[in-house]
Amino acid sequence: MAWVRLDDKRATNGKLRMAGFAARGLDEAAICWSAHEEDDGRISAEDVQMLAVMHGCRQWRRIVRRLVDVGKWDEVNGGYQINDFPPVRGDREPIPAWLRQEVIDRAGHVCQLCGGEVEPADVHIDHILPCSLGGRSVKHNLQVSHSRCNMSKGNRV
Numbered sequence: 001m002a003w004v005r006l007d008d009k010r011a012t013n014g015k016l017r018m019a020g021f022a023a024r025g026l027d028e029a030a031i032c033w034s035a036h037e038e039d040d041g042r043i044s045a046e047d048v049q050m051l052a053v054m055h056g057c058r059q060w061r062r063i064v065r066r067l068v069d070v071g072k073w074d075e076v077n078g079g080y081q082i083n084d085f086p087p088v089r090g091d092r093e094p095i096p097a098w099l100r101q102e103v104i105d106r107a108g109h110v111c112q113l114c115g116g117e118v119e120p121a122d123v124h125i126d127h128i129l130p131c132s133l134g135g136r137s138v139k140h141n142l143q144v145s146h147s148r149c150n151m152s153k154g155n156r157v
């Protein structure tokens with residue numbers, strides 16, 4: 001289980017007030033689901049429907065339309081992007097093996113901190129924005145580095 005952060009302006013947020021209370025509920029369910037799936041604010045149309053049905057929300061298409069109309073969600077290919085997606089806070093999230101491999105495939109064995117070649121056994125996956133500052137284990141926040149380069153970087157961005 002991870003945590004999502006809801007900011008304290010949410011109670012009076014203009015977009016959400018315009019969208020209505022049911023939309024606020026679906027938005028929150030979608031935020032939690034996307035965080036659970038580590039999708040960085042993306043949610044597929046099927047998952048929106050699944051969440052809506054799970055909550056007995058039959059008018060979900062209309063509610064999604066409202067969230068898009070007020071600019072809380074954007075329509076993207078196959079689903080939606082939740083705007084102002086709140087980052088997970090707190091503990092370091094594990095980096096799944098497939099994600100680690102994707103980051104390595106993108107960078108090759110080149111340290112993104114010093115530009116030097118990294119021995120496969122010394123590959124460290126570095127959080128560009130550190131976990132302690134809300135950085136997440138998602139592809140665009142991860143890079144290949146030497147473990148020593150990562151160590152000397154510490155909590156700096």
Ligand SMILES: [Zn+2]
Pocket residue numbers: 111112113114115116145146149
């Ligand atoms: Zn390095």
